[in-house]
Amino acid sequence: MHIVIIGNGIAGVSAAQSIRRLQPDWRITLVSGESTFHYSRPALMYIYMGHMRYRDCKPYEDSYWTEQRIDLRRAWVTGIDVANQRLELHEDQPLPYDKLLIATGSKSNKFGWPGQDLEGVQGLYSLMDLKLLQQNTRECRRAVIVGGGLIGIELAEMLHFQGIDVSFLVREKSYWDNVLPTEESAMVSALIRKRGCDLRTTTSLDHIEDNGSGRASAVVTDGGDRIECQVVGLTAGISPNLDLVAESSIATGRGILVDRGFRTNTDNIFAAGDCAEIVAEDGGRNLLQQVWYTGKQQGAVAGEVIAGESRSYDPGIWYNSARFLDLEYQTYGQVGFRVPGEESLYWQHPDAAQAVRVVHVDDRVIGLNFMGLRFFHPVAEGWIGAGASVDEVLAGLHEGNFQPEFAPQRDAMAVQSLRAQWKGRAA
Amino acid sequence: MIDARTLSYDFDEEAGDLGPETRPSSGPGFGGGHAESQNDGVFFGSMTARGVAGWIAGLLLTAFYVVLYWWPQYLDAGVGLVDPLARGLSGQPADRWFLYGLLYTGAILVFGVRMLRKYRHVRYEQLRTLSVMFFQLGFAFLIPQILKALNEPEYYFSYFWPLKPEYLQPWNVDYLLQHPGRLGVFMVVWGAVMSFVAVPLLTHRFGKRWYCSWVCGCGGLAETLGDQWRQLSSKSRLSWWIERVVIYGVLVLVVLTTALLWINYSSGGSMFSSASGALAKWYGFYIGALFSGVVGVGFYPILGSRVWCRFGCPMAAILGIFQKFFSRFRIRTNGGQCMSCGNCSTYCEMGIDVRAYAQRGENIVRASCVGCGICSAVCPRGVLQLSTDGSFGDRYPGSERPLDALIATLANAPKQGHYGTEE
Numbered sequence: 001m002h003i004v005i006i007g008n009g010i011a012g013v014s015a016a017q018s019i020r021r022l023q024p025d026w027r028i029t030l031v032s033g034e035s036t037f038h039y040s041r042p043a044l045m046y047i048y049m050g051h052m053r054y055r056d057c058k059p060y061e062d063s064y065w066t067e068q069r070i071d072l073r074r075a076w077v078t079g080i081d082v083a084n085q086r087l088e089l090h091e092d093q094p095l096p097y098d099k100l101l102i103a104t105g106s107k108s109n110k111f112g113w114p115g116q117d118l119e120g121v122q123g124l125y126s127l128m129d130l131k132l133l134q135q136n137t138r139e140c141r142r143a144v145i146v147g148g149g150l151i152g153i154e155l156a157e158m159l160h161f162q163g164i165d166v167s168f169l170v171r172e173k174s175y176w177d178n179v180l181p182t183e184e185s186a187m188v189s190a191l192i193r194k195r196g197c198d199l200r201t202t203t204s205l206d207h208i209e210d211n212g213s214g215r216a217s218a219v220v221t222d223g224g225d226r227i228e229c230q231v232v233g234l235t236a237g238i239s240p241n242l243d244l245v246a247e248s249s250i251a252t253g254r255g256i257l258v259d260r261g262f263r264t265n266t267d268n269i270f271a272a273g274d275c276a277e278i279v280a281e282d283g284g285r286n287l288l289q290q291v292w293y294t295g296k297q298q299g300a301v302a303g304e305v306i307a308g309e310s311r312s313y314d315p316g317i318w319y320n321s322a323r324f325l326d327l328e329y330q331t332y333g334q335v336g337f338r339v340p341g342e343e344s345l346y347w348q349h350p351d352a353a354q355a356v357r358v359v360h361v362d363d364r365v366i367g368l369n370f371m372g373l374r375f376f377h378p379v380a381e382g383w384i385g386a387g388a389s390v391d392e393v394l395a396g397l398h399e400g401n402f403q404p405e406f407a408p409q410r411d412a413m414a415v416q417s418l419r420a421q422w423k424g425r426a427a
Numbered sequence: 428m429i430d431a432r433t434l435s436y437d438f439d440e441e442a443g444d445l446g447p448e449t450r451p452s453s454g455p456g457f458g459g460g461h462a463e464s465q466n467d468g469v470f471f472g473s474m475t476a477r478g479v480a481g482w483i484a485g486l487l488l489t490a491f492y493v494v495l496y497w498w499p500q501y502l503d504a505g506v507g508l509v510d511p512l513a514r515g516l517s518g519q520p521a522d523r524w525f526l527y528g529l530l531y532t533g534a535i536l537v538f539g540v541r542m543l544r545k546y547r548h549v550r551y552e553q554l555r556t557l558s559v560m561f562f563q564l565g566f567a568f569l570i571p572q573i574l575k576a577l578n579e580p581e582y583y584f585s586y587f588w589p590l591k592p593e594y595l596q597p598w599n600v601d602y603l604l605q606h607p608g609r610l611g612v613f614m615v616v617w618g619a620v621m622s623f624v625a626v627p628l629l630t631h632r633f634g635k636r637w638y639c640s641w642v643c644g645c646g647g648l649a650e651t652l653g654d655q656w657r658q659l660s661s662k663s664r665l666s667w668w669i670e671r672v673v674i675y676g677v678l679v680l681v682v683l684t685t686a687l688l689w690i691n692y693s694s695g696g697s698m699f700s701s702a703s704g705a706l707a708k709w710y711g712f713y714i715g716a717l718f719s720g721v722v723g724v725g726f727y728p729i730l731g732s733r734v735w736c737r738f739g740c741p742m743a744a745i746l747g748i749f750q751k752f753f754s755r756f757r758i759r760t761n762g763g764q765c766m767s768c769g770n771c772s773t774y775c776e777m778g779i780d781v782r783a784y785a786q787r788g789e790n791i792v793r794a795s796c797v798g799c800g801i802c803s804a805v806c807p808r809g810v811l812q813l814s815t816d817g818s819f820g821d822r823y824p825g826s827e828r829p830l831d832a833l834i835a836t837l838a839n840a841p842k843q844g845h846y847g848t849e850e
Contacts, residue, residue, distance in 0.1 A: 037440065
């Protein structure tokens with residue numbers, strides 16, 4: 001049995017590990033054109049800023065793959081020959097498979113802006129992009145970033161590190177306020193401005209100007225403002241990378257359509273991670289998850305299914321984390337999901353950038369947000385999974401305290417304020 | 428279809444570095460005060476990434492130790508310069524060891540201030556740095572000088588056997604006991620109590636960090652002067668293997684040396700007389716001078732800041748055994764929040780692949796961890812927490828008693844997979 005996995009990101013690698021654990025004798029090949037070895041994609045920014053080298057971002061020593069008998073193949077797949085069960089490779093012989101996992105991840109969104117394909121205009125997703133950024137920022141004094149998500153703010157931090165002035169165009173009223181509640185979003189927006197970044201809210205890109213030789217020279221906003229720049233970062237979200245399946249018989253929606261066992265409509269072909277769209281059996285919303293953690297979980301389950309286990313993916317309690325410049329953020333459960341009947345209790349430190357949000361429906365807690373405070377994942381997950389009440393959560397908030405030793409403790413202060421709000425609401 | 432630009436991409440994984448080609452002069456980035464942002468440009472710096480400056484610094488540091496041990500006459504000018512200070516403190520003339528102590532203490536204080544600034548938002552790092560500065564200045568510099576001024580034995584209350592093997596060797600114990608006054612007796616009792624009572628108790632409560640990164644002078648220098656080079660320690664499994672062989676080898680050697688000296692002493696010099704003396708001398712030269720000084724500090728800019736602590740120190744070896752099997756200390760991982768970026772492993776001066784545990788959601792319970800806390804400070808997702816709470820079973824899932832864990836570790840040793848026992 002030969003399993004081929006396209007993509008050595010976290011989903012592909014997690015699948016390979018599951019398969020090896022369950023099927024010691026199967027042949028496993030991981031194919032990627034980007035790099036031979038798996039690296040941590042979220043660490044791209046740290047390579048650029050000199051915190052780490054590329055080799056430091058590899059989660060496993062190179063010898064690991066030999067030991068695990070997982071073959072690594074550095075090649076670009078250019079097509080899937082479904083009928084003959086083989087992959088077409090760029091400048092190489094076709095690669096036959098018995099079962100195939102597509103884990104090609106995402107691509108940066110481009111919305112057909114005039115000038116979006118000029119030199120100096122780029123996204124930030126891969127090593128290719130990082131290499132391009134290195135070249136693009138050699139002579140750059142000013143850059144414009146379009147789109148205010150997590151990648152946008154990372155790119156802003158990277159460019160600022162290089163001494164480049166950054167204008168950050170955000171379509172929303174406040175940074176990432178389509179995901180963050182108003183107060184948290186305001187907190188991050190204030191921080192971005194405080195650090196000297198030109199944040200322009202409710203501003204979209206109209207077009208990018210050509211300098212006459214195919215290079216970007218300025219950005220013009222929807223309000224007609226012209227910002228001269230040498231680099232334009234397009235970070236208006238990501239979409240499933242469907243390059244390989246677009247012209248095949250493999251069914252796609254926004255992503256590659258799969259069931260909860262990550263099977264596509266085609267025998268022996270599976271898809272997992274960012275590129276997969278899990279079809280809801282009950283006619284509800286399909287599931288498209290595009291963060292590191294879900295890639296890891298989806299890949300692990302997909303691998304088990306491929307290895308012959310009977311498994312069904314359960315997304316569990318949602319969680320995520322990020323860092324906005326120097327502000328840490330953790331979220332658990334449903335915050336900003338616009339659940340009917342949701343309300344929230346919110347505490348924010350009067351001076352420090354620290355906040356706690358408890359989202360609840362009636363007296364049941366459905367989500368938690370932490371800004372500038374570290375909280376213990378299993379505790380939050382346990383509460384939300386068990387449908388804990390607001391009183392239980394407030395009484396036990398200190399149990400999930402994950403702040404470093406000697407760090408200022410905020411439990412008492414936060415709980416006092418949250419409890420007062422909760423009592424006020426009951427009365 | 429994949430576009431042509433992608434197909435023409437040619438990233439060289441061996442060369443592999445993708446930062447800007449020149450280190451920007453703009454200073455720290457947006458991250459501002461955050462501990463992690465203090466690492467901006469570390470791998471572009473000549474001094475911090477084994478560039479020319481790093482090699483020169485390494486050569487100079489090494490040369491200083493070589494001169495100190497073997498050609499002290501070249502330090503005469505420096506010794507002369509600090510002579511008034513020595514006379515002021517102890518009433519006695521300066522020698523090269525006074526000069527060395529002064530430089531050593533100065534380095535810890537100056538680079539300690541740098542550390543305090545760098546980690547101004549991480550209180551654990553601040554307290555720890557103040558602590559090593561205090562112990563170096565007071566216990567390892569001023570008190571010994573004052574003792575000399577009072578005609579008492581020169582004694583370092585912050586160093587114990589086996590880091591200072593002579594403190595439990597017969598000739599020194601004899602000397603202290605026979606010294607007029609009661610202070611000598613106190614020193615012998617202090618040394619024995621610290622080595623055999625305080626070490627297990629404090630390590631059980633706090634982990635080996637109470638000594639290695641709060642008190643010890645070697646640790647103090649590594650954590651202050653050496654901090655800029657912490658990222659250069661090797662994280663390979665090979666280096667971990669070498670570490671275990673060498674450090675426990677040194678421990679066996681120092682125990683053996685001490686035992687032979689005492690057997691010889693109690694037999695009135697009839698057993699192992701020349702052998703034990705020769706072994707002690709050999710140990711003093713190769714381990715005490717060559718390893719802890721020349722390699723341990725001289726190679727900071729090449730091998731990272733904790734070479735001696737990681738590969739050589741017998742004290743660290745003992746503390747490590749207690750930490751691994753009889754301590755409440757461990758680093759907790761925050762559930763599934765790790766995204767494998769590698770900052771923790773990169774900045775671990777002890778060469779622990781912290782990420783290997785964190786990405787599996789496991790606690791980090793390693794003998795070598797000195798509890799410096801930097802992994803927790805540089806983690807961009809708040810995944811790591813130094814902790815002394817919780818039960819033993821919480822540290823070692825599946826084994827409720829220390830001995831079970833010890834036996835399991837020994838039994839599984841040959842079968843261990845890539846990291847620990849998985850796979």
